[in-house]
Amino acid sequence: MDLTFTEEERAFRAEARRFFRSEVPESIRRKVTEGIDLTKEDIVTSHRILNARGWATPNWPVEWGGQNWSPVQLYLYQDEMQQAGVPGPLAFNVSMVGPVIAQFGNEATKRRFLARAANLDDWWCQGFSEPGSGSDLASLRTTAKRVGDKYIVNGQKTWTTLAQHADWIFCLVRTDPAAKKQEGISFILIDMTTKGITRRPIQTIDGGHEVNEVFFDEVEVPAENLVGEENKGWDYAKFLLGHERTSIARVGQSKAQVARIKRLASLERAGEGRLIDDLRFQEKLAAVEVELKALEMTQLRVVAAARHQVKGKPDPASSILKIKGSDIQQVLTELVMDVVGPYVLPYQSPEDGSNEPPVGPDYAVGAAPSYFNDRKVSIYGGSNEIQRNIIAKAILGL
């Protein structure tokens, strides 16, 4: 047992730190740390800087631009990226549709989409959830009917994150209405400019526009856009969701948030002194730090165990990371509000076009929106209750 990193791993970490902090613009990284919404341009800029180095898609097969990194290297890469406030490469491209196409798509599909997804030439969004299908995803009702060399798609997707920027959507659709619900689903790629697609923004409680509804009305999709086999989509979706969970602990991001809270608390007063010197506040923060350190160690245990496991098969322990990681992220947003105090109140939309200086300290602007917005992290990616179901079944055998 040796819990120190090897010389090579330490050198890799230092290189990652240098790269993220010197190559990705500070203006973008600051927004991430302060919880301010990124523009499409911010995300594309940052993503392409990573991809120019081959660092947007390290988890992909090497022939399609992957890095063949060890689990430890992948961990260090994410940790340094998050601590530097670098927005992750667009997850819909690199963690979701990319790995599915690389694993299950045919050669033509791979050639057509993978390089463009890696460089964010195509912006992908995810068409899984529907108004009636949340945690019970397999109950989805959007249909794709095969007619000649086309599928005709009808239905509605919802919670479609950043669909307003998207060029393409990967969808789960029902291709066999007669089959058992998991067995009649297919995974299909749809051009967002196709006739019959309508997007409607959903405003969330933080005031932002991140998610959308997407309607499909007699949308014609070439049959070649099907990934893998018809009616095997549920398997591909499970593969994809496993990928999503392993990166969801966000330990690096929470570490950066803790450091930020300490910085801000040294600027705020409490009684006669500084908030950072108030023992009750210190203890509240320290309690979260303990959980975070434990989570980091748990994640490293999962990472180290990955060496002994079948590649590509998600470890059910990643559900533990998801639950604990999201808990910690949420508690930290509460602490930022505690630090900011009454300046939590002013609602200051970055889009209102006003030239007035912000009310109160500039770091207060995102405090409440981040708290409101981060309620999502225990809901998406398989709600924490679904994660508990997974653990109960896969680990505890209940």
Place this chain on the structure above:
Amino acid sequence: MDFDLSDDQRLLKDSVERLIADKYGFENRKKYMQQPDGWSREIWAQLAELGLLGLPFAEQYGGFGGGSVETMLVMEAFGHGLVLEPYVSTVVLGGGLIRGLGSAAQQAAILPAIAEGKRLLAFAHVERHSRYDLFDVVTTAKREGTGWTLNGAKSVVLHGDSADQFLVTARIAGGQRARDGIGLFLVDAKGAGVSRRGYPTQDGLRAAEVTLSGAAGEAVGDPGAALPGIEHAVDRTIAALCAEAVGVMASMQELTLDYLKTRKQFGRAIGEFQVLQHRAVDMLIAEEQARSMALFATVMADEINPVERTRAIAAAKVQIGRSGRHVGQECIQLHGGIGMTMEYKAGHYFKRMTMIDKLYGDADQHLTTLAKLGGLFGAAA
């Protein structure tokens, strides 16, 4: 980065686990508790034979030169068995104090005797108002000729009733809570001016109240500046207790899971009810987080920088305390009535878990320590 055990470590783990499985069943444990010392001399001899009593000591002192990982493996297995013997008092803490502070002559005299199972030690530091503060000492030591004379009263001395020698903290200078002026003294338990009253603890182990009235003591380390060495030995002990706690928690988790799968109500196994499944998952998460921090404490137990070590050990003890309370209470609740009975194992794990939190600083105390040191991540401005 590698959490795998070496071949030797795996061997050690297997042999301790086998000993616990063979000799430390629930019924056997009850018998050991009935023996005059409240634990088994026979088991103690077997631990000596297996080399466990000299595990952390250098080979020249009859030991195996084991590190904190080896101690962790032993302690986790002991947690599963709810071991009653004075391993922590004598080997981990007593031996650790001698190893860290003792002269070559003291080490040569005491460590081999411990390894052979012929010497029992107990650390006497708690006083009526000290709570967990190792530097809060009223007991005095005065130089007399070549030795020292001690006066004072020590409380809740773990395994103090069977110890051959006490390792006593006493003050040679300074006020009650001064960090300077504290010494560590070896005191013969049967010497003149020493009296003790033994009693059982809540978890079925033993402790004693010890009174020193002009008792003769031999200094271990610099008698005016022993505190840093004492703190390091206690930090190593906390790491060992964290490992024991993980063994206790894992046992509670195992028992509970078993019960959920076999207990039938309303015509089905109660583990089919989602509300209980989710509670079992939360127990698992608490246990895994505790296991992670016990590992962290294990690797940090040998850290020389006392501030970094203190942060790590404090953080681990907070996690162990909180996780342990959660897992313990849920274990009893999910068992229902049977969990309340002395005749069933679960309650005994729960009691040990509860007492571990109160050894060498509870979760609240360590949280305060960690908070005052600025936490674990990112420098406070």
